[in-house]
Amino acid sequence: MESRWLAAVFGLAAACSWGAGDFSGAVASRKADVWKVVFCGQAAGALILLAMALASGEKVPAGGQMAYGLLAGVCGGAGLVALYTGLARGRMGIVAPLSAVITAIVPVVAGAVWQGLPGSLQVLGFGLALAAVWLLASRPEEGGLRPVELVYSLLAGLGFGLFFLFIALAGRQSIFWPLMAARCGSIGLVAAMLLGRRAQAGAGGIRLRGRVLVYAVLAGICDAAGNGFFVGAVKLGRLDAAAVLGSLYPAATVILAWLLLKERLAPRQWCGVWMALAALGCIAWPGA
Numbered sequence: 001m002e003s004r005w006l007a008a009v010f011g012l013a014a015a016c017s018w019g020a021g022d023f024s025g026a027v028a029s030r031k032a033d034v035w036k037v038v039f040c041g042q043a044a045g046a047l048i049l050l051a052m053a054l055a056s057g058e059k060v061p062a063g064g065q066m067a068y069g070l071l072a073g074v075c076g077g078a079g080l081v082a083l084y085t086g087l088a089r090g091r092m093g094i095v096a097p098l099s100a101v102i103t104a105i106v107p108v109v110a111g112a113v114w115q116g117l118p119g120s121l122q123v124l125g126f127g128l129a130l131a132a133v134w135l136l137a138s139r140p141e142e143g144g145l146r147p148v149e150l151v152y153s154l155l156a157g158l159g160f161g162l163f164f165l166f167i168a169l170a171g172r173q174s175i176f177w178p179l180m181a182a183r184c185g186s187i188g189l190v191a192a193m194l195l196g197r198r199a200q201a202g203a204g205g206i207r208l209r210g211r212v213l214v215y216a217v218l219a220g221i222c223d224a225a226g227n228g229f230f231v232g233a234v235k236l237g238r239l240d241a242a243a244v245l246g247s248l249y250p251a252a253t254v255i256l257a258w259l260l261l262k263e264r265l266a267p268r269q270w271c272g273v274w275m276a277l278a279a280l281g282c283i284a285w286p287g288a
Contacts, residue, residue: 007237011245014229019252021222023260026253028215032208034084035197039190040208041220042077046183048224053176061174069178072166073185079103079159080186081193086152095153096250100133102157104247107164111240118240125282128275129244132251135272164230164243171231179227248276 021041028037060066079099086095108126112118118126163182170178208216226246233242254269 003236007233007235007242008245010229010233010236011242012248014226014233014242014246015248016252017222017226017229018246018249019254020256021219021226022249022253023256024215024222025219028208028212028219032212032216035190035194036208037212037216037219038080038084039187039194040213040216041218041223042183042187042190043220044217045220045224046180046187048221049176049180049183049228052228053180056176058174058176060177061170065170065173065178066181068166068170069181070185072163072170072178073182073187074189075159075166076163076182077159077186077189079156079163080190082152082155082159086149086156090146090149090152095149095156097134098149098153099156099160100247100250101130102154103160103164104130104133104244106158106161107168107243108240110165111238111243115238115240118238121282122238122241125279126240126244128279128282129248132272132276132279133247135268135275161243164239164246167227167231168234168239168242171234175228175231179224179231182227183224244279248279251276 025034025037025041028041083095083099086099104126167178167182170181226249230242230246233245251273255273258264
């Protein structure tokens, strides 16, 4: 019972951390190139993870686990590329929730295969959580789904879902070193993107200054913290439960925008907040 609730708390903490990171990254991206923001954030998170790995005295795991971590980072980096491309070419209110729902589907299927089918109450919680994601981030006035939004949402969701899957495999015995390997994979991918864009368009360096740099660093730190919480949730509970709760990250982004940027929450978004809380109870309830 205690481990299930603690796993749920860790999963929710991952969602809060990732949502706060998305908020910080979005604020920074309003005044700087988004890829430079992503690179600086990922680099800052890597430094934090390296310091925590060294301070914890954790042993470097076997090469197979580090390889899973590296693969997770590449998938996560590819997911970021697809997500931000979709946000740039499509509508945020469509791409963000759809990609989050798809993100949860991949580990849910994997969890059912590896750990057996979840209980009926947990299945209800999964459904409530996915509905909550859509209510929190979507806007009905934005119209139907466009092909470009569908394609990039699918690619982003698949990338993030595979990240969940591979980082769970990498973190079976240790936490920080596999996360460090994942961060190296994502940094390498984003750096390659930056170099390619610089060669094609003659873009400048990656240096950021002032508040933009602060927000970019905060985004990277929150992302790294979210990854750590997610691995902890997987260790204590089920992969599918951790992934579904982690996919509630749009809630934190929406609430921070409401608190700090004074963006109004629509009634459907408040409904999504309460539905997310109900989903948390269903997923973590003893015997579910």
